[in-house]
Amino acid sequence: MSLLTVGSVAFDALETPFGKTDKIIGGAATYITLSASYFVEKNNLVAVVGDDFPQSMIDDLHQHGINTDGLEIRQGEKTFFWSGKYHNDMNSRDTVEVQLNVMEHFNPIIPDSYQDCDYLMLGNTAPAIQQMVIERLHKRPKLIVLDTMNLWIEIANPDLMNLLKLVDVLVVNDEEARQLTREYSLVKAAAKIRSLGPQTVIIKKGEHGALLFSEGQIFFAPALPLEEVFDPTGAGDTFAGGFIGHLAKTDDISFENMKRAIIYGSAMASFCVEKFGAERIMNLTQEEIQARVSEFVTLSAFGLDL
Amino acid sequence: MSLLTVGSVAFDALETPFGKTDKIIGGAATYITLSASYFVEKNNLVAVVGDDFPQSMIDDLHQHGINTDGLEIRQGEKTFFWSGKYHNDMNSRDTVEVQLNVMEHFNPIIPDSYQDCDYLMLGNTAPAIQQMVIERLHKRPKLIVLDTMNLWIEIANPDLMNLLKLVDVLVVNDEEARQLTREYSLVKAAAKIRSLGPQTVIIKKGEHGALLFSEGQIFFAPALPLEEVFDPTGAGDTFAGGFIGHLAKTDDISFENMKRAIIYGSAMASFCVEKFGAERIMNLTQEEIQARVSEFVTLSAFGLDL
Numbered sequence: 001m002s003l004l005t006v007g008s009v010a011f012d013a014l015e016t017p018f019g020k021t022d023k024i025i026g027g028a029a030t031y032i033t034l035s036a037s038y039f040v041e042k043n044n045l046v047a048v049v050g051d052d053f054p055q056s057m058i059d060d061l062h063q064h065g066i067n068t069d070g071l072e073i074r075q076g077e078k079t080f081f082w083s084g085k086y087h088n089d090m091n092s093r094d095t096v097e098v099q100l101n102v103m104e105h106f107n108p109i110i111p112d113s114y115q116d117c118d119y120l121m122l123g124n125t126a127p128a129i130q131q132m133v134i135e136r137l138h139k140r141p142k143l144i145v146l147d148t149m150n151l152w153i154e155i156a157n158p159d160l161m162n163l164l165k166l167v168d169v170l171v172v173n174d175e176e177a178r179q180l181t182r183e184y185s186l187v188k189a190a191a192k193i194r195s196l197g198p199q200t201v202i203i204k205k206g207e208h209g210a211l212l213f214s215e216g217q218i219f220f221a222p223a224l225p226l227e228e229v230f231d232p233t234g235a236g237d238t239f240a241g242g243f244i245g246h247l248a249k250t251d252d253i254s255f256e257n258m259k260r261a262i263i264y265g266s267a268m269a270s271f272c273v274e275k276f277g278a279e280r281i282m283n284l285t286q287e288e289i290q291a292r293v294s295e296f297v298t299l300s301a302f303g304l305d306l
Numbered sequence: 307m308s309l310l311t312v313g314s315v316a317f318d319a320l321e322t323p324f325g326k327t328d329k330i331i332g333g334a335a336t337y338i339t340l341s342a343s344y345f346v347e348k349n350n351l352v353a354v355v356g357d358d359f360p361q362s363m364i365d366d367l368h369q370h371g372i373n374t375d376g377l378e379i380r381q382g383e384k385t386f387f388w389s390g391k392y393h394n395d396m397n398s399r400d401t402v403e404v405q406l407n408v409m410e411h412f413n414p415i416i417p418d419s420y421q422d423c424d425y426l427m428l429g430n431t432a433p434a435i436q437q438m439v440i441e442r443l444h445k446r447p448k449l450i451v452l453d454t455m456n457l458w459i460e461i462a463n464p465d466l467m468n469l470l471k472l473v474d475v476l477v478v479n480d481e482e483a484r485q486l487t488r489e490y491s492l493v494k495a496a497a498k499i500r501s502l503g504p505q506t507v508i509i510k511k512g513e514h515g516a517l518l519f520s521e522g523q524i525f526f527a528p529a530l531p532l533e534e535v536f537d538p539t540g541a542g543d544t545f546a547g548g549f550i551g552h553l554a555k556t557d558d559i560s561f562e563n564m565k566r567a568i569i570y571g572s573a574m575a576s577f578c579v580e581k582f583g584a585e586r587i588m589n590l591t592q593e594e595i596q597a598r599v600s601e602f603v604t605l606s607a608f609g610l611d612l
Contacts, residue, residue: 089490184395187533208514211531220605222526225517227493259608293610299526300606302565304599 002042003248004114004141005032005241006133007123008103009047009071013083014276016090016231024277025057027080028123028147031234034281035241035268036121037064038289039249044114046070046133048102050078060282069111077102090229091206110136119248120144121240122167127152127159134166143253145169145244146198147237153179164197168253171202171240186211187218200258202243204236212262214255221262222300224270224292231276235269238281242268267292308348309554310420310447311338311547312439313429314409315353315377319389320582322396322537330583331363333386334429334453337540340587341547341574342427343370344595345555350420352376352439354408356384366588375417383408396535397512416442425554426450427546428473433458433465440472449559451475451550452504453543459485470503474559477508477546492517493524506564508549510542518568520561527568528606530576530598537582541575544587548574573598 012026029047037043044067051073061068078101086093106129120141122130130146146167152160153176160180164170170193178184181192190201190213201213207229212219243265247253250260267289274280318332335353343349350373357379367374384407392399412435426447428436436452452473458466459482466486470476476499484490487498496507496519507519513535518525549571553559556566573595580586 185533185535187531205514208511209526209528218531218605219608220515220528220531221608222515222528222606225493225524225526227491229491256609260610263608263610297610299524300528302525302527302569303562304566304569304603 001040001118001142001248001251002044002116003036003040003119003121003244004044004046004110004117005029005036005121005123006046006108006130007032007121007125007147007237008080009045009049009053010080010082012233012277013081013096014231014233015085015096017086017088018230019276021276023081025060026082026234026277028125028237030061031237031272031278031281032121032123032241032244033061033066034064034278035238035272036245036248037066038268038284038286039242039245039264041065043067044070044117046108046110046114048072048074048106048108049080050102051075053079064282067113070109070114072109074102084233086232090232108133108136115139118142118251119244121244122146123237123240124149127156127163131159131163131166143168143244143247145171145240147171147240148176150176150179161196164193167198169200169202170198171204171236171243173204173206173236177201177203187213202262204239206232210239210262210266212255212258214258217255219255219259219262221259221266222296223266224295224299226270226273229273232273233276234278234281235272238272239265239269241265263293263296264289267296307346307424307448307554307557308350308422309342309346309425309427309550310350310352310416310423311335311342311427311429312352312414312436313338313427313431313453313543314386315351315355315359316386316388318539318583319387319402320537320539321391321402322582323392323394324536325582327582329387331366332388332540332583334431334543336367337543337578337584337587338427338429338547338550339367339372340370340584341544341578342551342554343372344574344590344592345548345551345570347371349373350376350423352414352416352420354378354380354412354414355386356408357381359385370588373419376415376420378415380408390539392538396538414439414442421445424448424557425550427550428452429543429546430455433462433469437465437469437472449474449550449553451477451546453477453546454482456482456485467502470499473504475506475508476504477510477542477549479510479512479542483507483509493519508568510545512538516545516568516572518561518564520564523561525561525565525568527565527572528602529572530601530605532576532579535579538579539582540584540587541578544578545571545575547571569599569602570595573602
């Protein structure tokens with residue numbers, strides 16, 4: 001099935017306890033489409049960059065089968081730039097600098113060839129822009145997955161509330177779920193989010209795994225215990241890409257298959273953190289992915305005779 | 307198989323966002339033996355209380371099949387008392403008051419009838435006292451499980467280091483594992499702890515589940531996502547009691563069976579937090595326990611065709 005991903009394609013400059021980078025390729029939609037490329041063939045990207053964005057990076061996306069017909073290159077403008085510095089525990093980071101540049105007036109253009117998309121991934125960007133994408137599609141996709149962040153919960157809450165009514169799955173981290181609902185218990189937070197629209201809620205807990213909530217059902221997915229997290233940037237987007245990529249590949253949105261999709265997403269995210277930026281997820285084999293998924297099976301399987 | 311548990315039997319006064327208690331029965335060994343009572347018949351307790359400890363509470367222990375021949379009642383002295391207040395998020399608490407009383411000179415006496423014990427649970431108390439217990443047993447138990455806490459890591463580090471060489475399993479929470487090893491990564495922390503003695507390490511992560519580490523193997527056990535945690539006091543001890551209780555019942559210390567034991571421990575802990583103190587784990591049925599364990603199976607099972 002075809003996947004459409006909307007979100008940022010950006011430059012990032014990162015600093016972790018292990019080192020720092022110059023401007024490297026980043027952005028939610030970059031990580032999502034790269035991650036999904038290991039699952040789907042029709043992998044369509046809608047994003048905007050400036051004329052400073054190198055053709056070699058677009059070539060990299062093409063090499064991963066990503067369709068960039070919807071990647072607008074705005075002449076005379078600059079690409080979105082974010083730089084951040086991670087604390088020693090890698091669980092928190094400070095934003096050092098943000099240059100919105102082209103993202104300030106992002107007007108997502110959906111090429112006609114994308115109109116038949118079955119799965120829609122709304123990567124993190126302003127809720128009003130995410131909603132525009134839904135409205136510009138002639139038919140509703142089979143599944144709409146939404147990612148958002150604390151910034152939009154704070155400054156664009158009414159927009160986000162409207163948008164939540166239109167989507168099937170919300171993917172947030174534990175902090176965002178609590179901020180959105182003012183509930184500390186994640187069980188209560190998920191119930192509240194479900195009452196706002198999305199019938200399925202995924203709450204990511206970083207190194208503690210992820211929870212999947214749907215009607216009367218909960219699934220707890222482990223995270224792979226890692227010796228070292230080199231750079232967590234993009235791990236959440238990579239997770240989302242693996243999740244929706246597996247769903248689109250199998251075209252099965254049952255709860256049982258969503259569990260498997262979360263395991264695939266978690267496996268992809270566990271690769272992402274091994275190197276700076278998107279380097280690791282640009283260089284994976286199907287064999288490596290299957291081996292990693294097997295590790296998750298070993299990690300969480302237990303046999304009980306009840 | 308027979309289980310011997312050593313640790314505190316105490317009075318607690320608790321305050322949580324849901325209410326507060328007067329002095330109720332508490333202490334590590336209380337929670338451990340009550341939890342283990344659903345698994346083992348030979349459930350032997352070594353502890354010390356003052357003459358203010360009510361016979362009715364000792365009767366309660368007897369009703370759960372707990373052997374109190376090793377419970378010393380010291381005349382003219384008072385029982386260990388702890389009072390604590392939980393913060394709103396229930397993940398942290400402040401100690402309001404500690405009265406060591408009889409625990410100040412705890413000299414664990416092992417009745418002859420306990421000497422044949424197969425499984426030894428060293429509940430949280432000073433490492434020197436825990437070591438005394440090992441030395442006072444005529445034969446080494448098949449499995450020695452140790453619990454400890456941040457206090458002993460700080461003030462009795464050399465004692466703890468000596469003790470670690472003598473035990474098979476260490477049960478700690480994530481903070482304690484990091485404090486003990488000065489490693490942030492739990493994978494590295496577990497490896498370091500294993501190099502200090504215990505061949506198996508369990509790192510409890512509260513609402514995030516638990517990790518089991520042994521030679522080249524890791525298991526990630528989920529925690530049951532709960533709507534409400536009423537009172538977390540004793541949850542860790544209840545976990546330990548279910549863990550060693552299941553091992554002693556089945557007399558199987560393989561990694562596969564330790565996984566199951568962690569699930570039983572997690573199930574017992576999930577009951578413990580539902581009411582104040584030990585109230586809930588004093589009133590459980592085997593049917594309730596099996597139903598709760600089934601929830602863990604549903605929670606974490608996923609099918610993958612690889």
